[in-house]
Amino acid sequence: MAGKKLTHLDDKGAARMVDVSEKPVTSRSATAKGRVKMKAATLKLILDDGLKKGNALEVARLAGIMAAKKTSDLVPLCHPLAISKVEVELRPDRKSNAVDVEATVQVSGQTGVEMEALAAVSVACLTLYDMAKAVDRGMVIGDIRLTRKSGGKSGDYKAK
Template sequence: MSALTHIASNGEANMVDVSLKTDTVRIARAEAYVEMAAETLETILRGEHHKGDVFATARIAGIQAAKKTSELIPLCHPLMLTKVSVELVPEPKLNRVHVQTTCKLTGKTGVEMEALTAASVAALTLYDMCKAIQKDMVISGLQLVEKQGGKSGHYIKEGENA
């Protein structure tokens, strides 16, 4: 396992200097799940939620969150993202929504935190929009699924297909 890169030799937190790194295409995919009652999911899918289009709102929230990651996570670099996608896949048999995000850029540092932030905020937005209907929804499984680019190369979560 590598050393922690955000801790200086004196033990203080610091922002990593990436100025000498080479620009490469960086891609990261993340996911999360929002588990809910069948009735809650049906309300969303029928488009009958009194707050409007739940999926559209969560998708926009996830995209905005990816763009603001450096404002939320103290030592993250501000990035010029070239792509952010948020997919919300209903899984009625499992009473949940699968949140899948992808972030991409050409740059000196990775986009894992942006993909994870997009997934978490999209999931939180689903919860927020539906909490009047159901308060015991569960957000779970937030994780990095894949990353490409940079010195550490290509990572795919075990059991995933690229």
């Protein structure tokens, strides 16, 4: 990491938005994952569509998609992007009493979509919590991470 510097700080340490105007438009993609752990009874209610607030998995999917589209409003210094695709998958894991969340975001643009994928996962997880908190305030949101990205100057990345 020697020689690398943070791109969102100027020479005096002040925050700045990175200038991407000279970067070429390329196809870029990013995937992030996260998990919400809960009681077995909570997962059963979610899967049986038994929550008073409605279908938690579908509401969380929609919330994740919306979050990807609004990332530049939520995270300072993120560029607004014309996102071309957002997929949010929610996979129940009965053995672990959890829901695994994965989001993939694609764009043809001058900057990547890692933050958009991470925002989608984060908000989908938060929405699951919100939908089920009346029956289980002990849910744990975690393991949110970038798992893959492609395109751009820095090339491809795949988590180990």
